Amino acid sequence: MFESRFNITNTILRNIGIIEACREVIDHAPLLPYYEREFQKDALVRSVHFGTHIEGNELNLDQAEKVLEGKEVLARDRDIQEVINYRKVMDLLNELGIKNNELKIDEELIKKLHAITVYRILPTEKIGIFRESQVVVKNSVTGEVSFRPPPSTAIPMQMEELLQFVNNKENQDIHPVLKAGIVHYELVRIHPFVDGNGRVARALSTLILFLEGYDIRRFFSLEEYFDSDALDYYKALQSVAKNQNDLTLWLEYFTKGLSIELNKIKEKVENISIDAHLKEKLGGKPIMLSDRQIKIIEYIQKIGYLQNKAFGSLFPMVSEDTILNELKGLQSNGIIKKTGVTKSARYVMV
DSSP states (O other), rough: OOOBOOOOOHHHHHHHHHHHHHHHHHHOOOOOHHHHHHHHHHHHHHHHHHHHHHOOOOOHHHHHHHTTTTTTOSSSSHHHHHHHHHHHHHHHHHHTTTTTTTOOHHHHHHHHHHHHHHHTTSOGTTTSSOOOSOOOOOOOOOOOOEOOOOOGGGGGHHHHHHEEEEEEEHGGGGGGGHHHHHHHHHHHHHHOSSSSSHHHHHHHEEEEHHTTOOGGGOOSSSSSHHHTHHHHHHHHHHHHTTTTBBBBHHHHHHHHHHHHOOOOOOHHTTTTSSSSHHHHHHOOOOOOOOHHHHHHHHHHHHHHHGGGGGGHHHHHTHHHHHHHHHHHHHHHHHSSSSSGGGGGGGEOOO
């Protein structure tokens, strides 16, 4: 019988307090449809990129965004396919999570998530099928063996017990964020598939949040937090086994991630324009600035101008075309203007 063992520590309480406060602000912020779409698009791009990057995908954020836009990218076929697949997984989560809190998560759904995740990555006979062999889990950063999952013969029973936990109405007293964290860990531990378990676990925990009323307008991405320090992510997962199957440290880590992510989004929602002066300059016209555009404005305000030769230091690993598109957006909104021509041109505040 599946049992989750953990303590509600002050750290977990503090993290959940931040999550609830941020959720309240984000859910009730009166945003225009344009803003809504931009926040959701940003969360999707980050989820897809960082959710595959942590597994060894070599595409950078700029390349992943281009793939999602249907643009051609020079990269390994596998990396491109992984991004396309995880985008489809995110689309499915959004479809299932919209006003569908009665959805029952079952084995078929988990196998479907896996089939989409590894489409054209694994051989057909291993797609959406529980593994029938013993495997080891390696840290994608160090290559070291992280742990040995249970034998394949134990998978059907352990997955059944996990699904009973997910769907048991008696577990409604468990906070949805904790429930999502528990399921995330357990799926990684059981490791039911030969590959793609991490992505399926992260997707499933996100779906649980959606179904339990914590979709938070689909503005968030936990994947970026996990990928920001992959060693910490693996260390947190491994802490459970090291502490006699106690999930406390893992849940502290998991809740901290969501609290950090939602706090960032809350600040963006509260500061939809960069400052009151800018709003006045735009005649009160609402505008959604990307993170790159805000960084450009801050740079110009500090230095006085921006030239093409500074692109590389300001935005490492981002193409010049992408930066120029961000600048065009600022120009079209009357925030900055271009003086001079060719490479010596300068961008200054209007």
